[in-house]
Amino acid sequence: MLGGTAWLGRSVAQDAVARGHDVTCLARGNGATAAGATFVAADRDREDGLEAVSGADWDTVLDVARHPGHVRRAVRDLRARHWVFVSSGNAYASFSSLEQDEDAPVREPLAGDVMTSMEVYGEAKVACEDAVREGAATATIVRSGLIGGPGDWSGRTGYWPWRFAHPVGDRVVVPADPDFPCAVIDVRDLAPWLVSAAEERLDGTFNATGPTTTLAEVLTSAAQVAGSPATPLEVPPSLLAELGVASWMGPSSLPLWIDDPQWRGFATLGTARARAAGLRVRPLRDTLRDALAFEEVRDVPRAAGLTDEEERRVQEAVLR
Ligand SMILES: NC(=O)c1ccc[n+]([C@@H]2O[C@H](COP(=O)([O-])OP(=O)(O)OC[C@H]3O[C@@H](n4cnc5c(N)ncnc54)[C@H](OP(=O)(O)O)[C@@H]3O)[C@@H](O)[C@H]2O)c1
Structure with a gap:
């Protein structure tokens, strides 16, 4: 897990550990690591930030990042069979129509490596998604609504x-x-579904909300x-x-x-695809x-x- 020490990430780590997975969480160290997970301290702002975990073969990398540069470097430096990327409903270009599915137009991807403000959060997530899709063999891209x-x-x-x-x-x-x-999607519903997505190597883009x-x-x-x-x-x-x-x-x-x-x-995203793939709320x-x-x-x-x-x-x- 890239992250895995804040709210959603730690919930995912806890669930994965409970299911018997070996979990490694890489972060700078501001948060707490789930019991049973291994913590690796590293700063992804550094060009060589993933050095400590780049020698291994990972079953899944799960990333919660916002900065496209972090994700681009991760896709470049890590060997993984599957990728799970936590994106956001903010990726969509517009919310003027209701119940949009995953094929609705998204924002222009952020060109730079750094999300400089929340004003470009959606654009940053689109650029992150693109990097994962381009670099991963299979990937679950999850556009989450408000987590609660x-x-x-x-x-x-x-x-x-x-x-x-x-x-x-x-x-x-x-x-x-x-x-x-x-x-609202409850963190206790989203986190286990992300672990299942990793286990099943679920390939595709999914809206996930209540x-x-x-x-x-x-x-x-x-x-x-x-x-x-x-x-x-x-x-x-x-x-x-x-x-x-x-x-x-x-x-x-x-x-x-x-x-x-x-x-x-914003809160009307269509979730039929995720529900068909096992999301329960x-x-x-x-x-x-x-x-x-x-x-x-x-x-x-x-x-x-x-x-x-x-x-x-x-x-x-x-x-x-
Ligand atoms: N909250 C919502 O309602 C909502 C809605 C839609 C989507 N989302 C998405 O859901 C996810 C939430 O994730 P989360 O709860 O786990 O919180 P988060 O705050 O997004 O977690 C960031 C994680 O990355 C680590 N990190 C940040 N900068 C780093 C760096 N330079 N180097 C290494 N690690 C770094 C942080 O730990 P350190 O600080 O210790 O480095 C932390 O573990 C995000 O992807 C968010 O965009 C949230």
């Missing part, structure tokens, strides 16, 4: 149940966009798993923008919602319930949602 569940450091899937569990008063600020399409639902259903489920009597306070997107509330992620944001018509179809409720449990013991600041102070400020602006 316990361990979601971003707070995107934990925020709503957490906010309903800890309301400011008896209302919860939500975007007045109940029909916004949402989809079934499409609506923001209203997410909020109802979030309130239920939190056992909360609080009720949604719907705030028009224009007023949220005026009050400095962002959408999707980051500080002062309302997650699982994107205030941009161009992104409205649990009910969203379970993901939200366990994301809430993670939020209750979180030891790093949440990177999405409103603070109590921000929540209060928006409620006051709406209710005054």
Whole structure:
């Protein structure tokens, strides 16, 4: 595994070890290695960053990288029978049509080796995918939608149940966009499917996300798993923008919602191919319930949602 020490990667490593595989994780060392996996410290920014693992014959290389240069060097330097690359739904050129399958047009691949900002995340993933397809005998390319569940450091899937569990008063600020399409794939469903893809040397490109639902259903489920009597306070997107509330992620944001018509179809990717290849997903409720449990013991600041102070400020602006 190139990576394998952060959230999804460590879950994959844990699952692969549990199935009896010998797993080696290469990273710089910022995260923790799964018990039973071997850790190799190396920096992929270096031209010779993969030297420590380039002498072996690997059954599978699984890569979660974003920088095309990292992937190009990996394909060049490693001998593997199969490749699994974790890409993203962001690879698609547009989300104006719903339920796109894997043949929908993708963005122009990033020309350089380095993804300089999240603005070119999709382009970077397309370039990474291309490098893997060109260099690997067989490859599973997985375009994942939003990943959720316990361990979601971003707070995107934990925020709503957490906010309903800890309301400011008896209302919860939500975007007045109940029909916004949402989809989440639980890390505990995606990770084992990636291991199975490696075992089966599944060849092809696959969208992987949970079934499409609506923001209203997410909020109802979030309130239920939190056992909360609080009720949604719907705030028009224009007023949220005026009050400095962002959408999707980051500080002062309302997650699982994107205030941009161009992104409205993001959570509607068609997943028939992955389901035919064995992807099974649990009910969203379970993901939200366990994301809430993670939020209750979180030891790093949440990177999405409103603070109590921000929540209060928006409620006051709406209710005054
Ligand atoms: N979160 C979502 O909702 C979402 C949605 C769609 C797709 N995805 C994709 O899902 C994957 C998530 O992977 P993840 O959770 O394991 O997190 P990640 O943060 O993408 O993991 C990066 C891994 O690569 C290592 N790494 C980074 N720079 C390195 C370098 N210069 N040299 C060596 N190793 C390096 C990191 O460890 P060190 O820092 O220790 O080096 C870490 O193990 C990514 O491919 C992401 O693009 C995520």
